[in-house]
Amino acid sequence: MEAQTYFRKLDDQEKNSRLWQLSQARVPVIVWIKGQKQKHTFDVLEYDKELFQITTSATTSPFTSPSDVLISFEYKGMNFFSQVVQKTAVGGKIVFIFNGILFKSERRSSFRLMTYPIYEVYGLFPLDESYKGGNVVQLKSGQSQTGLFKNFLKLVDPGAPAEKADDKSNLKIRVQDFSTTGLSIQVGEIERKYFPKDFTFKEMQLVFVDEVIVIPNAKVVYVVDFIGDKGLKKIKVGIHFENPTTKLDETLGSKINKLLRDVDSNKDFENFLK
Secondary structure, eight states: OOOOEEEEEOOHHHHHHHHHHHHHHTOOEEEEOTTOOOOEEEOEEEEETTTTEEEESOSOOSSOSSEEEEEEEEETTEEEEEEEEEEEOTTSOEEEEOOSOOEEEEEHHHHOEEOTTTSOOEEEEEOSEEEETTEEEEOOOOOOHHHHHHHHHHHHOTTSOOEEOSSTTEEEEEEEEEOSSEEEEEEOTTTGGGOOTTOEEEEEEEEOSSOEEEEEEEEEEEEEEEEOGGGOEEEEEEEEEOSOOHHHHHHHHHHHHHHHHHOOHHHHHHHHHO
16 A cells, blocks of 8 residues: 655744754755656755755755755654755855745654554553543543453453553553554444544653653544454544644654664564464
8 A cells, every 4th residue: 555645834943943953963955846856965064043044065056046946854764845945155055945834744654653563552541631622521430440441451452451550540552553643542342432533632641661752632533443353343543643842753753763673573573473
């Protein structure tokens, strides 16, 4: 299946931050004319945040100057795109002015990490209260949870317990996949009520073996029924991370890259044999 690419607009503050990081890391930029296959690489020297302008080391360019061109760069596993104006500075260096929108892209095939069954990643969802707009909705059921979660285990993750966390106001569910912008989980019919569409969980946590990452706002964007293994009915829930900070974006991107580097081949083979 062809991978889909999603683009998110960055505001001016994020834009300045990313372009400054680009200049500090001396990450090269790729420049091309829309509709043309040939792309050209420029090395970045510095960034002027007042002008949204990067200065390159090049003194010549394959494009006429001034010229509207497309530009992209990669930073910490994330890709950024924009339409810029190329000019020649007074000192003879080629500069690119980011007077348009800077977009961050996520390509599912590259940046959405399938965690189950290889990686131990859990979502910790607070059940005391969730927020829809400005309203607080109480989600505690008052039921005995022992049998509920044992049944839930059979539906979601055979071999790994779905359980109430140490803090009794949280529901712990294994994550199926996640990216810098969201995650998906599978739940049973009993747990559906905890994930109504458009609810936003405050301070939801992504729990890894060696780290916990707090997601300030995690919104339920879809709830889809499907038939899983052995004909059991399951519900897939999609969670979107709303307005992530630059720091959170980088933390999640770095975590994905680290997991991909550290994957245990022996464990992969064991899962293959199951």
